[in-house]
Amino acid sequence: MDQVDKKIVRELQLNAKISMKELAEVVHLSSPAVTERVRKLEEQQIIEGYHAHVALKKMNRPMCAIILFESKDCKALANFCHNHPDVLECYRVAGEISYIIKIATHSVESLEQFIDASMQYGTPSTNIVLSSHKKKIIDPFLAEEQ
Structure with a gap:
């Protein structure tokens, strides 16, 4: 580039x-x-696509949470997340936890329902998002010259 x-x-x-x-x-x-x-x-797949950024609050999803999972069944949890309408992102990670899931839902009750439904796949630890900042511009990483 x-x-x-x-x-x-x-x-x-x-x-x-x-x-x-x-x-x-x-x-x-x-x-x-x-x-x-x-x-x-x-x-070259540097540009992967073009997306509309939507306001979650205006989509009746004002409550965001990050849920950390110690999973018993990674494939089943991934499938559950893929098919659940509240899941925005799902990452399989290395370390003490095996998954990080970001959800956007409409109420504390629906968050509780998600947690209850997902507990069969492992142990969740829920963190409610109070505020966030997302980078709008991603610059290429430039390796230092040696």
Whole structure:
């Protein structure tokens, strides 16, 4: 990735709906040149997709929680999470715990129902999210020159 590609990726992270014409103006290239660079970034899977970021509160999911699991059956827990509508993210991790699950739900009662339903797969430890910050821009990691 050269500096132009980095700027393209940065701009698309800020606004995935930007037109190729507008993006071309920002990076000082022609529209066809920018379109070709974006296509190559997609082919290289640097750009994996374009997403709508939704307001969880407005989707009637104001309660977020991070649940740590010591799982008895990792595959069954993963399947349960994959099929549960409240699960936003599910990570299998190494260490004392085997899974980290992020859910967004509508009430303390529905959080309790999720915990009760998931206990057959292991021991949960629930952390209610009070506030959060998510990076909107991910810059490429640059290895230090030796």
